[in-house]
Amino acid sequence: MAEANRQIVLDQLPQGAKLGPEHFRLSESEVPQPGEGEILLRTRYISLDAANRAWMQGATYRAALSSGQVMAGGALAEVVVSNAAHLKPGDLVFADTGWQDYAVLPAKRLQKLPDMAPVTHLMSVYGIAGLTAYFGLLECGQPKPGETVVVSAAAGSVGSIVGQIAKLKGCRVIGVAGGAEKGRWLVEELGFDAVLDYKAGGLRQQMKEAVPEGIDVYFDNTGGEIFETCLFAMKNFGRIACCGAVSQYDGAPPPHGPRGIPGLIVTKRLTLRGFVVMDFDAQREKALADLQAWVASGQLKVQEDIIDGLENTPAALIGLLAGENRGKRMIRV
């Protein structure tokens, strides 16, 4: 075992500024020792999520982060020392370890993950990203064959899976993503019908041309202007699955909310449903079985973006917020 525990500390909250390397520092402490009912974990892959940034803004479904704490985050981690019967050294778990080499956590919160190759799929398609895409689209969006589905942050970890599941369900799929290169990849490799480049400007016109008949289901990862554009393009009785608001996590608060609320919700008889992936824990097994079958048949392609080195975690999150990633970004520790 290594002598020291390297930790990335959230040195100061960004306070309305864009997240930068100056908000983090690398520090070292002793490797912690597990007590009764506790487990010592070694992090192997740290998950990078837009939500990491949202937690810095205030309380969400978890408490707000504060300056001076080890940066919070989920990781695929290996049991090193176990003081519980249901886990043994070498077992893999998904745990809220934070950005560090080692963490001690209560055993009762941890569950052994199945053996799998590659193990990284446990963090992408069979982890939070895959389950969020599955439940958000199928439970909240309720897409039907022949309908038009639009998804934002379409080349990201959640969005790239949403679009592929919608295609599997017989829908016409339009992505919204930054840059022509991402658009080409989504159409040519993942089978999207079209992708709109919100960074090129004129999104409302692009939307009109791509979906002249209107949107049945909008899977919203971004909020902001993309949300507003889709709201105006919704068909009557359309459904919006509100998954996240990545356009509003990094930097100053947005100047105003989207126009069209509540007027368009009324006149178009829209259903907006917010959700958090944990809401659907009871249906997890069925979702995982479906996702596994689609991956095995080649109908669902898994895109992972793996970066080496704990010390690169801050830059990897800053880059994710700037749109560097394709698919699920993670750090190999």
Ligand SMILES: NC(=O)c1ccc[n+]([C@@H]2O[C@H](COP(=O)([O-])OP(=O)(O)OC[C@H]3O[C@@H](n4cnc5c(N)ncnc54)[C@H](OP(=O)(O)O)[C@@H]3O)[C@@H](O)[C@H]2O)c1
């Ligand atoms: N509700 C839930 O349970 C749940 C669970 C997991 C994730 N989420 C949400 O899902 C969304 C995706 O998160 P993720 O962690 O999977 O990240 P991700 O999609 O892998 O990466 C984030 C992507 O967002 C795009 N983006 C960044 N700033 C943007 C802006 N201002 N406008 C439009 N797009 C922007 C970037 O791509 P471009 O190049 O296209 O800009 C970037 O690649 C987030 O909103 C997150 O909060 C929700």
